[in-house]
Amino acid sequence: MRVCLCNDLSVQAVEGALGAGARRVAEIFRRNACAPVCGQCVEAIRTMLDRAREDEEE
Ligand code: FES
Numbered sequence: 001m002r003v004c005l006c007n008d009l010s011v012q013a014v015e016g017a018l019g020a021g022a023r024r025v026a027e028i029f030r031r032n033a034c035a036p037v038c039g040q041c042v043e044a045i046r047t048m049l050d051r052a053r054e055d056e057e058e
Helices: 011-019 025-031 042-057
Strands: 002-004
Touching: 002 011, 002 042, 011 025, 011 042, 025 042
Parallel strands: none
Antiparallel strands: none
């Protein structure tokens, strides 16, 4: 499944960046060597970041 259509970023690509320590939306893009274009995926990426943070706190 694609999270970011502009950059062809998959759920796995975002999870990979999270697993590598990315904790900001900009870091997710940077670690995948891309940058936001339309911004429509930012909310979904933010939700994934929040979930990763919550998992760390548990
Ligand atoms: S869908 Fe991610 S920047 Fe457009």
